Amino acid sequence: MxxxxxxxxxxxxxxxxxxxxxxxxxxxxxxxxxxxGKELINRINLKMVPDIVLLDIVMPEMDGYETALWLKKNHPEVKVVVLSMHNEEESVIKMLRNGACAYLLKGCKPRELKQAFDEIVRKGRYYNEFVTEKLVKSLNPETPPNPQYTLGLLDLEVEFIKWSCSDLTYSEIAEKMFVSPRTIDGYRESVFQKMKVKSRVLMAMKAIWLKLVKYDGGDYCS
Known part of the structure; x- marks a missing residue:
């Protein structure tokens, strides 16, 4: 059969x-x-229930996300194979969460489509390298490195950098931080060395570029 x-x-x-x-x-x-999706539901309500639905995502009236979710809730025995031009991680993960058992791109080779069907019949799902990569990435999202730890900056040095983005003098910064001007000199020398800069202006520019601090236009960087 x-x-x-x-x-x-x-x-x-x-x-x-x-x-x-x-x-x-x-x-x-x-x-x-x-x-x-609406037309599919109409056919299914007429007892024309397929074993596999080859489903696009972007469609009028009822898109692939809604259709897959409806099938998952009402006919979980129907296997959903997504066939789409969208290769974004968000689309893949959302369709898998909505019950899809395979996700193929429309540029795939005919033999892969056949392979997907065969795997679904035997195992109930087909995850190719493309899908596996998206799943791994979603489980292990890449987080940008924290510049403070990358540069080896102390918390007080970061606070010094933030105040240095303002128009305060070093003496005024010392007052704000409740330390001596000599301590501020030490922070400056240490920060310059760690950030590989030779001036306050370059330090501030690099700190903002690295998003170590965010300049809001006031007298202090947050």
């Missing part, structure tokens, strides 16, 4: 092209093509 497939894509030529491709697979049969 053949595995039945429904294609949901608002681009008729794309839907017909994939339908023609799938019809060449002996184990699979396209039972209908519709242009959005």
């Amino acid at each position: 053949k595995t039945t497939i429904a294609i949901v894509d608002d681009h008729d030529l794309v839907a017909q092209a994939f339908s023609g491709l799938i019809q060449r697979y002996e184990e699979y049969e396209v039972i209908y093509e519709v242009s959005n």
Whole structure:
């Protein structure tokens, strides 16, 4: 008995092209093509329930996100294979959370589409290298390094840098920080060395560029 497939894509030529491709697979049969999620639901309500839905994301009336979620809640036995031009991590993760068991790009090779169907029939899902990379990235998001720790700056040195972004003199900064001018001189020498700068102006510019401090236009950097 053949595995039945429904294609949901608002681009008729794309839907017909994939339908023609799938019809060449002996184990699979396209039972209908519709242009959005609402049309798919109408067919399913008429007892035309496919084994697999080949689903686009961007469609009128009811998009792929909503359609996948509806299938997950009402027909979890139907396997959803996303076929989209969108390669953003957000799209992949959202579709997988909404119940998709595979995510393919429309530029994929025909053999990968067949492989995805075969894996889904055998194992219930198909995660290619593209999807795996997105999943790993979502679990381990890249966080920008903290410039304070990268440069080895002490908390008091960071506070000194923030005050140095203002128009206060070093003596006035010493008063603000409740330390002696000599201590401020020590902070300055240490910070200049760690940041590899030779002037207060360059120090302030580099601190703002590194987002170590944020200049708000007042007399103090936050």
